[in-house]
Amino acid sequence: MSSYSYTPLSSGFGIEVGGVDLSKPLADGEFQSIERAFYDHQVLALRAQDITPAQFVAFARRFGPPQPHVIDQFHHPEDSNILILSNVKKDGQPTGLQDAGSYFHTDYSYLAVPARMTTLYSRVVPKVGGDTLFANQQAAYDDLSAAMKQRIAPLVAIHHYGNRNDQDEQSRTVASVLTEEQKAKMPLITHRIARPHPVTGRTCLYAVSGSSFGIVGMPDDEARELLDELAAHSTQAKYQLRFKYGPGDIVVWDNAALLHSATLIDPNDARTLWRITVLETSADAVAPDVLAPTFATGM
Ligand SMILES: [Fe+2]
Secondary structure, three states, X not given: OOOOEXXXXXXXOOEEEEOOOOOOOOOHHHHHHHHHHHHHHOEEEEOOOOOOHHHHHHHHHOOOOEOOOOOHHHEEOOEEEEEEEEOOEEOOEEOOEOOOOOOOEOOOOOOOOOEEEEEEEEEEOOOOOOOEEEEEHHHHXXXXXXXXXXXXXXXXXXXXXXXXXXXXXOOOOOXXXXXXXXXHOOXXXXXXXXXXXXXXXXXXXXXOOOOEEEEXXXXXXXXXXXXXXXXXXXXXXXXXXXXXXXXXXXXXXXXOOEEEEEOOOOOOOOOEEEEEEEEOOHHHHOOOOOOOOOOOOOO
């Protein structure tokens, strides 16, 4: 048992775990408490951490294998597993990726083996805004009508890198623009729309906003209409959680159970975050320690 405290971030999902200091090694039991809270609550917040790039990567690696981002211009110089998100310029040059993911999406849903989790470490907090929005895709699936669940059960969505609602490369809500070489590495891939969570087994709507551009065996206009209907449903305010960052805050989220969106801020209001993304693994199907009975929130 750990001595951590647990405070819900909202009535539906998300939890803040108090008493964690990632600058010190985590005992196995301590990490298991954190991991269980992560799968039970989908969004995990650890406030006011003060850690090095190596400590951040070591923490992320406990969840699974980190995967450096395809946008390699802004990898952290000390560790390529960290992607720097920033609007700060140095000598007129950007120091990080700006305006990344300002639309509802799931990280790496354009890869055959997508992201299990993403973690952000807040380094420079803007004066105004910069929140991350999350939408609970497990609850959104549960609330679908029986007819809609039956309709989407066999359906497989076609994904590729990008934002299906904005492909204007000059827009601030387009997916971060790739070079031709980076685009060449991005094939079409498919994922079930009603996707069993690889660890918990709970069915979730999967990436119905963002990288989903079509449905296998369905005319494009019909597929687009269905995906838009599901996205409108699953991003309603009642499924959302707004996360506000303080200095040093770390948030960790479950990509298989959520959509998320960055929010745009004044480009002159300095903001820097470090990001690590961890992939799913074939071991996801068997994680009995994680699937043990849940702890009581607040204990
Ligand atoms: Fe993202």
